[in-house]
Each structure stands twice: as C-alpha cells, then as structure tokens.
Amino acid sequence: MYIRELADRTGLTPDTIRFYEKLNLLQGNRQSRRGHRQYDESHVAGLLQIKFIKAMGFTLKDIQEKFIDWRAGRLSNLEKRAILEAQLQKMDEAAAEIEQVRVYLRKKIGLFPD
Template identity: 45%
Template structure:
C-alpha cells in the first residue's frame, strides 16, 4: 500500500510516517521505481504497535529499542513506566491545585497578579513551628471538626468559591463606607453562610476571628494573607449589620 493509504487506515499523517522512516522507526518494505514508499501488512502491524506504546507514554527512541531488541525486559520497562506515570500524575495534580489557588487569589485580589503571586509566595514559605501545634492549642477537639468546614483557597467546592468571591467583592467596595447598601448586602450573605455552617458556635468563630486578626498567628495557621485594612473594614461592616439587625449573631 502507498503511504497515503497507510495514513488513511491509521489516522496518522503522511508527514509523521515520513519522519518515522527518516529516524529508522518504521521503514517501508519497498519503494516504487519512482521512489514512492510502499508498505505491507507487517508494516501496518508494526505501526499499530508503535502507536500503542506511544499512547503508554514511551518516547520514540525507547519504542525503537523495544521493538528491535529481542531481549528487552518488558515487565521491568512497564513497571518503570507505571512509576513514572504515577509520579507525573502527582506532579500534575500539584500543578492543578497551585493554578486553582492562583485563580482564586486573582479573584480575591481583583485581578492584581503581582499581589496574588506575592501572597501565595508568602503562604507557601516553610514555617518553623514555635509550638507543637498551634491549631490544637487554640481549638478544642470539637472545634477542630468544624475547622474542616472553613473555605480553602485551594478547594474547588461551591462553598469555598462563594467565600472567595464575597471577599473579593468586599475588597472592591472598600472605597465605600461600611454602611453602604452594597457592602451590607455582601455582609448579609456572609452572615447567612456563617449561620448555615456554624450556628451556635460563637466561641469557635470568636477564636477564629481573633486568630485571623493577628498576622503572626494567621500565618502560622496557614491562612491566606489578608490586609489589616480589609479585616478592620469587614469588622466594622459586620458591627453595623448586627446593630441594624437588632441583636447578636446566633
């Protein structure tokens, strides 16, 4: 069969087949008097093997050696390839989490990529723990169970995404007074979410807020860095909301 027919049967481009020929991976069985490549059924089978191994992640130079070396240790090679793929999956998963975290940081920082990067660098710096476990020291066992409900910059669940969006919206309105209607609407939704997840847990929320307001404690707990100005603004807006509501948060 001519090269064009082989390309049609295998969905591989003529250019790729010519490249395989040039590197000696798949040479045609013969050529016409005019120099056109001719392939036979065995060439087709070898090409299918090449594509199969390529789909397993092997490089072309490795495939060439695998198909030409009768003493090739297939089990050893496949185990090595499996280990490589598992490690690559872990690396890609780590990259996925970091990219998601960067996207969420951009939302919170209103598109300021420099600020987002600086804060993520700060967040990722290795920390020397001053105490065995600050989290366990500050919060009881039951409160540690509630810790899992907190939004996370690296998460992709609707709960975390909404909190990130709300914080970003609040930050974008800091030029307005805390009593502004738009600001109070944001705080109202924050309060609704707070009560949905932490109703009756005032002690936990108060401890959490005090920890969040301390830059040192916040960093040690691994919180995303928030400016003191934003925290003060949020606290003032919350106070106005609670006062207007006519009582204290549940």
Template identity: 30%
Template structure:
C-alpha cells in the same frame, strides 16, 4: 532493499498504508526519516512499499504513544520488545513515569487552587506577590501565607536577600527551630532556663540574619508575626511559638542590657 517493477501482492504504497492505519502520509514519512519505521521494500519507480508486518510495528508505535512514550523512547523500545517480559518491563517503567507526572500535576493543581484562594483573599492585583506565592508553593514552604501580609518593601528585601537555595536553607532552619520551641512549650520548660535561652539566642540570630542586621525592619516583623486568631495549621503553630517566646525574649534582652525593639520605636 529489494526493488520491483510493479507492486507485488502483500505490499502497499505509503498512501495505502497510511489510509489503513488512519494516519497521514506525512506521519509515515516522518517515522521513516526518524528511523522508527522504514518501508520493507521499494518499487522500480522508487515508491516506498509497506507490508502487513510493518502495519503491526506501526500499531506498536501508536500504542506506545498513547501510553505516553516519546518517539525517542519508542525507537529504543521497539527493538527490545521481543518477549512478554520485555513488554512488561517497558510498561512498568512507563507506569513509573506516569505516576511521577501525576504527582507533578497534583502538586501543580494544589498550587493553583491555593493561589486562587490567596488572590481572592488579598482582594488586590499584585503580580509580584503572586509570583512569590508560586515560588514558595513550589518550595513546599507552608509559611507562604505570610507573603500576603508582607508589604512591598519587605518583599523587595526578601527577594534581594535570598535566592531559592538560600531561602530553602533559611526556612529549613527556621522550621527546625520552631519545632524545638513547640517541644519546649509542650514540656513546660521555663523561659529563664538555660535550654530555653539558648534556643531564644538561635531564634534571635535567625531574625538578624533575615533582616541582615537592619533593626528598622523589626516593627514590621512584629506586626506581620502578630497572630491573634490562627486561620490555618501554620499560623496555629506560629502562634504557639510566639506566645512561648515573648517572655523568653524579654529575659534574653534583659540579660543583654538592651531591648532592640524599644531602640527603634
């Protein structure tokens, strides 16, 4: 780096450069420390000197920051922005990043609005339930409506029984099986048919998996799952499942020779 006894024409001190660009001296010093923008020269007295070309680079940094680039990204991209194609490529990549952020923020906004609606409907302050609703919203679990209908004992059971991964796996299987049941209902497949009974068996196995074999939970599940009037698309779908399954389950239990719901009454 060249040294000068006085500040020559075309050079400016860090204070002058900062004032021209409307930033602080500390910011310029930080950019120098991070290797983003080093001064072009140094005076004999050790003063760091900048040029108009440095100001152009500083303007690039400010522009990229306003587009959402991190300082680390800018440090890498400033080297390669030599042609219009380089600039266009950098902007295209940043546009993709912005779209992802928009999607994430949109999902977060939806979750907040849904949680607000659920809080107002619950009419009670229950942070455990709020947390469960948030987790299920993040999992895109559209049956999160059920959470407000669960009592604390059932929610504690779910928290101990499932983590996020196993919970997602269970809900995926539950939804797939529910879709299959809805299709059987649409096709008017009789409840006593072998096809229907096989699905009923799988459904019952899922219930036993959910309860971990604790049949004392069955009355609560019956109460929770009882939907007289559907308030949303999920409840409408579940009501269809329940209406179709009720006679099919009676046939299934009859073949087993025992009704587990009667055993716990």
C-alpha cells in the same frame, strides 16, 4: 497501499511515516511500484503500535532502543516487565506532579470571585 492511505489509516502524516522509516521503526518489506513505496497491513499495525507506545510516554529513542528488541523476541519476560514497570513509575510521578499543579490552579481560581 500508498503512503497517503497509510497516513489516513493511522492518523499520522506522510512526513511522520517517512521519519519513522529513517529511524528504522517500520518493519516489513516494501516493494517499489512506479517509484512509489508500497505498504501493507503490517505497516498499519506497526505504526499503530508506535502510537500506542508513545501514548504510554515512551520516546522515539526508547522505541528504537527497547521495542525493536521486544518485537524481535530478544527480550525476556523479566526484561519486558522491568521496562513497563519503570515506565509506569515515571507516569505515576508525572501524574502526581500534574495533580499538584491542578490543586494549585484551583486555589488560584478561588482567589478571583465572580
């Protein structure tokens, strides 16, 4: 498939896909046909995985540093667990901060009666 179809299937833009390629976040072989890049189902799966990892709050730098080794099987289960536990802790802290802001906003809203 061409990049436009890959973009449609993953919800990413072609520019984002090209950027991820430059960061070496995509795996798999690409064959050039008439000068156009070709993609397959492994690219769809890889990009959806990156989207999911980003949704968990990981940065592209985290993905480059940690998840390339993860996918390549170079991390032990203990290392994988530590990565996920650390991220969960960060997300819990962020959620607590967001909740504090929500409480504050509710109080402020209450100051302005109808």
